[in-house]
Amino acid sequence: MSVVSVGGDYEVVIESGCSRRVADVVGDGVQRALVVHPDSMRGVGERVTASLRDRGIDAYAVGVPDAEDAKTAVVAAELWALLGRHGFTRTDVIVGVGGGTVTDLAGFVAATWLRGVPVIQVPTTLLGMVDAAVGGKTGINTAEGKNLVGSFHPPRAVLCDMDVLATLPREDYVAGLAEVIKCGFIVDPVILDLVESDPQGATTPDSPHALELIERAIRVKADVVSQDLRESSLREILNYGHTFGHAIEQVEHYRRRHGEAVAIGMVYAAELACAAGVLSREVVDRHRAVLSSVGLPTAYESGHWARLETAMRRDKKTRGALLRFVVLEDVARPVRLEGPTEEQLRTAYAAVSA
Ligand SMILES: NC(=O)c1ccc[n+]([C@@H]2O[C@H](COP(=O)([O-])OP(=O)(O)OC[C@H]3O[C@@H](n4cnc5c(N)ncnc54)[C@H](O)[C@@H]3O)[C@@H](O)[C@H]2O)c1
Numbered sequence: 095m096s097v098v099s100v101g102g103d104y105e106v107v108i109e110s111g112c113s114r115r116v117a118d119v120v121g122d123g124v125q126r127a128l129v130v131h132p133d134s135m136r137g138v139g140e141r142v143t144a145s146l147r148d149r150g151i152d153a154y155a156v157g158v159p160d161a162e163d164a165k166t167a168v169v170a171a172e173l174w175a176l177l178g179r180h181g182f183t184r185t186d187v188i189v190g191v192g193g194g195t196v197t198d199l200a201g202f203v204a205a206t207w208l209r210g211v212p213v214i215q216v217p218t219t220l221l222g223m224v225d226a227a228v229g230g231k232t233g234i235n236t237a238e239g240k241n242l243v244g245s246f247h248p249p250r251a252v253l254c255d256m257d258v259l260a261t262l263p264r265e266d267y268v269a270g271l272a273e274v275i276k277c278g279f280i281v282d283p284v285i286l287d288l289v290e291s292d293p294q295g296a297t298t299p300d301s302p303h304a305l306e307l308i309e310r311a312i313r314v315k316a317d318v319v320s321q322d323l324r325e326s327s328l329r330e331i332l333n334y335g336h337t338f339g340h341a342i343e344q345v346e347h348y349r350r351r352h353g354e355a356v357a358i359g360m361v362y363a364a365e366l367a368c369a370a371g372v373l374s375r376e377v378v379d380r381h382r383a384v385l386s387s388v389g390l391p392t393a394y395e396s397g398h399w400a401r402l403e404t405a406m407r408r409d410k411k412t413r414g415a416l417l418r419f420v421v422l423e424d425v426a427r428p429v430r431l432e433g434p435t436e437e438q439l440r441t442a443y444a445a446v447s448a
Pocket residue numbers: 132134135160161162165192193194195196198218219220221222225226227228229230231232241258259260261262263266269270273351352353
């Protein structure tokens with residue numbers, strides 16, 4: 095078992111079978127629990143619900159639509175209605191069991207119900223474990239863009255059960271590696287060394303390095319969010335690759351995996367930094383090499399610039415008319431690039447669509 099403390103406020107447990115121990119971390123005085131899971135994870139959701147009932151908690155399981163279809167105001171409103179019907183109070187809890195989409199939704203509903211009730215996160219994807227379930231960013235999408243409505247609401251605990259990864263499709267595991275590699279580029283180059291030493295192994299939860307990769311990425315996230323929960327400055331580095339990545343997701347109506355879009359977004363950010371004279375060609379090439387070695391995409395089709403630029407202007411790092419990007423000066427040296435020229439933006443797009 096491995097435990098990462100997030101600034102002393104809560105713990106991220108990484109252990110086979112720990113999803114069976116949700117009742118141990120719900121806290122005192124809890125009478126009711128709402129366990130939110132996607133239909134694909136009904137088995138784990140119901141197991142968690144049963145384990146809470148065994149401890150005398152009135153637990154209800156509720157299935158939500160798969161992937162980004164869960165992150166809507168309509169689904170959130172259905173859950174608020176359920177909480178109201180079952181009389182959930184401020185001492186009751188919500189449990190998110192699923193990938194990042196479900197932990198984002200469950201966290202958002204917990205943040206807003208009665209202006210905030212506790213949430214326990216039980217991520218079931220690699221991406222959920224290393225990123226979405228940790229750090230308290232919660233949210234839903236609107237027709238205008240990704241994660242445009244949300245709140246900062248840290249969980250009471252995060253339980254990463256390595257056993258549940260056995261059923262995760264390889265493509266989804268690989269998509270989660272994009273956020274792991276992101277942590278390597280922004281803070282912890284040992285992650286890059288580990289992936290480069292065995293790229294094939296990195297693509298499976300059974301590899302000798304899997305646990306170390308997961309733990310290192312969680313430590314990067316925990317360290318950053320414990321210093322800057324509300325993203326006043328430092329936390330922006332976790333958004334590396336997301337300005338262009340979120341724009342791709344929106345243009346594709348959320349049919350591409352988040353991690354895949356972020357992988358392309360990191361190559362875009364690296365090309366942009368290179369065009370702005372901030373980053374060496376060698377580090378840009380390292381982005382393409384390490385991402386493609388695990389099967390992540392590094393290119394995007396041409397012809398979508400106008401829609402991508404419109405979407406990028408809704409990024410939360412934008413200030414007024416000023417587009418702002420997290421870029422690198424070198425590996426583990428993130429900085430901000432504010433107001434890149436139209437030529438630099440287009441040069442980077444041409445480079446990723448080449
Ligand atoms: N809040 C944050 O800090 C944060 C960080 C990163 C990403 N995110 C969000 O996370 C989302 C992406 O998360 P994701 O990549 O986990 O996608 P996801 O939640 O869509 O899960 C991917 C797919 O795997 C299925 N699945 C989940 N666990 C499974 C398992 N163990 N076995 C079999 N199938 C399983 C899901 O049903 C889904 O079809 C995006 O919406 C992104 O914006 C949030």
